[in-house]
Amino acid sequence: MNRGCRANKTGFVLEATVEGTLRGHGYLEICPELPKKRKLDWLLLSTQNHKRYAKQVYIGSSIYETEINVDFYIVSSASFPLGLIVECKWQEDKGSVDEKYPYLNLNIKTCYRVPTIVIVGGNGMRQGSIDWFKKQIPDNQNLLGVYKLEGFITWANKYL
Structure with missing residues (x-):
């Protein structure tokens, strides 16, 4: 298996674990077969106080004016009445994810609305890059936290 295929597979495992956490907290996925560009409208219209989420949701344009599709968009959480976005970043081997953090941070700051x-x-990220990302939280009003999986589960147990 080449590195790209392996990276997609291991990233999928992280997303599946996050999805299992959402389901464990009573969230249901809405219409996975909908096109990415229709999911957000459908999600916002179909909630009626039911805990829902969608995967790979188009939310608009990035700082480079390309499409942004977020990993998870959650609605009807008592803690987040406007919604919550969850992004997953997996890096098993040394690679370029460290360099993607500033881009993601700037998109969250300027393009994300919730x-x-x-x-x-994974173990391929430099600890310094994770520390840098966490230091951006006070200056980025949309960035609530940067967590490893265990930290996310603990956070979800409190807020979801």
Whole structure:
């Protein structure tokens, strides 16, 4: 298996674990077969106080004017009445994810419209890059936290 295929597979495992956590807290996925660009409208219209989420949701344009599709968009959480975005970043081997953090941070700060948390996993990230990302929280009103998987589960047990 080449590195790209392996990276997609391992990233999928992190997302599946996050999805299991959401389901464990009573969230249900809405219409996974909908096109990415229709999911957010459908999600916001169909909630009626039911805890819902969608995966790979188009939320608009990035700082580079390309499409942004977030990993998870959650609605009807008592703690987050406007919604919550969850982004997952997995890096098993040394690679470029460290360099993607500033881009993600700037997108969260300027393009995302609701609170966002980022979940990082794997051993390929430099600790300094994770520390840098966490230091951005006070200056980025949309960035609530940067967590490893265990920290996310603890956070979810309190707020979801």
